[in-house]
Amino acid sequence: MNSPDDGSRHSAGMARVRQFRPADAEAVAAVMVAAFKSFLPARNRQQVLDGFAPERLREGSTYGRRNATTVSYVAVEDGRVVGYISGSVNVHGFGTLSVIGVDPDCFHCGIGTLLMRKMVSFWRRHGMRKVSTCVSAHNSRALIFYLKHGFRPVGYQRDHFLEGVDEVILDRFF
Numbered sequence: 001m002n003s004p005d006d007g008s009r010h011s012a013g014m015a016r017v018r019q020f021r022p023a024d025a026e027a028v029a030a031v032m033v034a035a036f037k038s039f040l041p042a043r044n045r046q047q048v049l050d051g052f053a054p055e056r057l058r059e060g061s062t063y064g065r066r067n068a069t070t071v072s073y074v075a076v077e078d079g080r081v082v083g084y085i086s087g088s089v090n091v092h093g094f095g096t097l098s099v100i101g102v103d104p105d106c107f108h109c110g111i112g113t114l115l116m117r118k119m120v121s122f123w124r125r126h127g128m129r130k131v132s133t134c135v136s137a138h139n140s141r142a143l144i145f146y147l148k149h150g151f152r153p154v155g156y157q158r159d160h161f162l163e164g165v166d167e168v169i170l171d172r173f174f
């Protein structure tokens, strides 16, 4: 972990991860829009950013539901939401990581790692054999992050979510 005088704003030591609640939706939307603006081209990213609208996040919430097959977590630091992750499990032992995003002011502080660890616990608890996600091919920061967390490239999708933006498909086995 970095010390405050070596250029980092803080470390993730102060952050804690808990389940996403509907009341977090506005704060999460702001974090996710900022996170995705950090790598998506301005030209046609609006439809992706619209997916993080607070009402969409609230609709997807499984907070308080027993045996839910999807879960979302937030990282909270000093009472402020600084990161979000969402994923799922299924009866075939195959999970997905739908999305992860960290406030760009907090990149490289370990927040993404805290969120990923929480999601890995969820997948393990449900006995997942493998999990899958994808990452925009030019998003090298996230690609390296996923590689560090045991994901490996298994495929490629051209012009997938957005025209001109290709996706690398990634799997992680347990």
Ligand SMILES: CC(C)(COP(=O)(O)OP(=O)(O)OC[C@H]1O[C@@H](n2cnc3c(N)ncnc32)[C@H](O)[C@@H]1OP(=O)(O)O)[C@@H](O)C(=O)NCCC(=O)NCCS
Residues within 6 Å of the ligand: 001, 002, 008, 010, 011, 012, 035, 036, 038, 039, 098, 099, 100, 101, 102, 103, 106, 107, 108, 109, 110, 111, 112, 113, 114, 134, 135, 136, 139, 141, 142, 144, 145, 148
């Ligand atoms: C990808 C993403 C989630 C990573 O989150 P993050 O909080 O920056 O991740 P971490 O800090 O845990 O790890 C990133 C790096 O910081 C390093 N790090 C962790 N704690 C650190 C600390 N206290 N000080 C310095 N570096 C630290 C990690 O070792 C890692 O370094 P590396 O890339 O050289 O291996 C984040 O960059 C993001 O939100 N990107 C935009 C959205 C996105 O691309 N999402 C994925 C597509 S769905």
